[in-house]
Amino acid sequence: MNITFESLEKGQEVASRTVALSRADLVRYAAASGDFNPIHWNEPFATSVGLPNVIAHGMLTMGAAMQVVADWTGDPAAVVDVQTRFTKPVVVPNRFGTEIEPSTGLNITAKVAALDEDERTARIDLTVTAPDLSDPAVPAEDAAALKVLVKTQVVVACR
């Protein structure tokens, strides 16, 4: 734990990151996590179960989002508790020829939400959005930003 408790203030933004995502990133996460549910890589399967398209693993979105906080701490072991609620799927359309290009991205912002003086822990809350690409007729640049995670809270042990 490298963060000093006294250095933090409620409301302070501690980190932000944009994470670009391609279909290849979903395959990479499937292999790393062992979650090979075809909704994350097989478009005909995804649409057959009522999804607009292939969607990212919720745990990829959660993992990439909270990792912003873990990296900020300097020692990710300082993360003692992490939770989120999955509200909207992150749609990852197909976009590659011979080169793989990202087709969507997560916008992540982390702020200090609460400080516990007795435990010397900080609760960091995350805002995580991704473009709404569920309608293929809407170009990515015009897509509305959706909150894909809510109640995303990371508890960090401080010095």
Place this chain on the structure above:
Amino acid sequence: MSVNPDVLGRTYPPIAPYQVSREAVRAFADAVRAESPLHREVEAARAAGHADLLAPPTFAIIVAQRAEAAVVGDESAGIDFSRVVHADQRFTHHRPIVAGDELSAATTVDAVRALGAGAMVTFRTEITDLDGNKVSTALSSLLVRGEDQ
């Protein structure tokens, strides 16, 4: 309801021991875009006081989902995996996971409640070392959609 309510309170058998490898930690760190060298360089992890490479905080999902598979694969529970949506997830870490750890995990069905024609089911998975010491507690809620949802 899309889940058999009789599974409430049931604890399923633990997984076969899962050994955390350095390469699994590195692959997971790459997949979630972790930037810390503590996930990739053994010397950096040791200098920070860890026995070996440190796993990213959501790495525990690998072990938790193996344990949850016992419930999802239990026909008497009646969960149709193609109708499952991950609703929420929490990990409470009792100590960090590092490469070289051998982990066990067992899932208990903590809650089942009807939600229209579907159901919300909450799993609590206790991840331990092979001596039974607590490593992490994972709470996962799954929405199992009903026929018309």
